[in-house]
Amino acid sequence: MRASHRPVLAIHGGAGTVSAARMTPARAARYRAALSAALRAGYGILADGGSSMDAVVAAVVVMENSPLFNAGRGAVFNADARHELDAAVMDGAGSRAGAVAAVRRIRNPVLAARVVMETTPHVLLAAAGAERIARKAGLTMVAPDYFSTASRARALARVRAQATQQARSMTAAADRHGTVGAVARDRAGNLAAATSTGGYTNKLAGRVGDSPLIGAGIYADNAACAVAATGHGESFIRAVLAYDVAARMRYGGETLAVASRRALERVATLGGDGGLVAVDRSGNLAMPFNTEGMYRGWVERGRYRVAIYR
Ligand code: ASP
Secondary structure, eight states: OOOOSOOEEEEEEESOOOOTTTOOHHHHHHHHHHHHHHHHHHHHHHHTTOOHHHHHHHHHHHHHTSTTSSSGGGOOOOTTSOOOEEEEEEETTTTEEEEEEEESSBSOHHHHHHHHHHHSSOSEEEHHHHHHHHHHTTOOBOOGGGGOOHHHHHHHHHHHHOOSHHHHHTSOHHHHOOOEEEEEEOTTOOEEEEEEEOOOTTOOTTOOOSTTSBTTTEEEOTTSEEEEEEEOHHHHHHHTHHHHHHHHHHHHOOOHHHHHHHHHHHHHHTTOOEEEEEEETTOOEEOOBSSSEEEEEEEETTEEEEEEEO
């Protein structure tokens, strides 16, 4: 592999942050430590000359294994008090992609998304079919209650207690949503993105969000950028957010910073809040969000950074 490009990694742990007023120093420290661990896992691979795909998957696995984020272990409860998880990966080289939706027994859904990409002729597998492929590939399967944590159970109770739709929209962002995601450029100049989520607290059973939908919550194209989004999935789907960022760059000549900001503004006109992390072919990073905060971290020129609020 020709070592001519500077490796870059950016991750997010969701735009559904605990409000700054309720965040304690100890809690913030736990989030920062988890984000740092994800960055180390991903950037270690890039620094050693590994691929951007390996790096984004490794970073996302660390966040899936943490109960702090709404993905994997810390996934939210749906309206049936169950968990249905979505995840995707996309490789900027050759536009290869894989995704799983509404899975209930795969410990690391992002690994299953990669299995779909690498071992099937399909892009997106849902529910039992996705679980069968994951099991066959030797991925770790868990009982569905592996994903049940006390804090997400309390969030479900809080959201259910909001009787009216208006009251529901006032519910704290941390109770409503979150996702994890990662984007990277490796030494070969290849871009990749990965996403994983439990979706929305109290979502209807069978609901699939933007995170496993190529072009909506995730996109990667070496000619433009890699994007991993977080936020109100229905709005991101209708805005085709992640592809919009890439299209603005390719066809409109916009910079990554402008394209990602404008694409997010468009989501906002559809009533969607959230954010994204993105990296372009030159290694520029953008991490805009229109919520109070977004758990995020990035490594540029070997320097590790994590942040929660503005
Ligand atoms: N985008 C995710 C979904 O709608 C949730 C989130 O990122 O907050 O499933």
